[in-house]
Amino acid sequence: MNDTAPQPADSAGQGPRHGVDRTTGRHVIARLAGPEHDHTVRAVVDQLSGEQSAVDSIVEDAVSDPERLESVERLGRFDDTRNPTLDRVAVLVAEALGTPMAAVSIVYPDRQVLAGSNASDEVQPRVAPLEMSICKFTVASREPLVVDDTRAHPMLSDHPVVQSGAVLAYAGIPLLDSKGYVAGTLCTWDTRPRHWSSGQVQILNDLADVARHRLLTDPRNV
Template sequence: MHIAAKPDNEASRLAALYELLILDTPPEERFDKIAQFAASEFDMPIVLITLLDVERQWFKARVGTKVCETGRDISFCSHAILSDDIMMVDDALQDPRFADNPLVTGAPHIRFYAGAPLALPSGLRLGTLCLIDRRPRTLDALDLGILGTLRDLAVMELARTEEKHDA
């Protein structure tokens, strides 16, 4: 299993995340609706809005799982936040970074992953909107555009959270 490197701006990224005062908060309809729409639109069994803390990824919104966090060391999202681009893994069993990952070899048996980084206007990537399936698949250009739009909506909601705390 390949553990993702920490972003070069990790200290600034974490400071921005903590300033939002969003970690470990109750579910919120505004984030849940984005995840629910994505699950329906893409026919995905699992959709998450994740935020990456020091040692864990925490789920602000989740569809298809009762788990509310996983270790950052095994998270696909830790890889996805290293770029502004959507990271897509068509078949995790065929990807050397993830083939022996416990989230692939055991529950929830991830085979497909697409993660759209949630970047604040400052460029700091705090987490992802991610789609997960238990079977291999891919997204076409139209699907990637829709995922990008849903990611933008999630980022707008994060910015609203930031504005509330700045007021």
């Protein structure tokens, strides 16, 4: 992703807690989430705050950025009503990649909402607390997150949905608006580890462009 996109400050003009500005925080999360799982960065983060708290702080700050939230609020609310077009995008993702679950997620400071999904609300609840979200890491880094086995990933292995076995492989693409803010992701996941091929990731990127257009260009005219 383009590193020149805006990195707005919060209302007090400060970056995340622990003295890490948003741009640096985004790169930290991207390095931790990336395919090489940068253990050096992880060790530094752990030394700064002990275990997960610095990562949580960086993610919380990115997700709670007031200007990002202004962009998200303009999309309207999907807590009670899913978008049929985004449902269809999620169905296409699941069919093309052979995954049981796919969704267009929107990430708020306190929750994750599925604006579109290939599954019913009974199978996959539309709204979940933020602590149950993996998409929040994609929002924080503004980079794709593609993980073959979440149990072996240093940032995700202790995550509640990984521990429960609900998400053992994950692939998510950030949905950026014209100002560079990330509303959420187009994501897919499996209940077993799996290898994501380059062709599958490309398909996910292509369908993310469709989801981005439908969600961000004119979210009410779909």
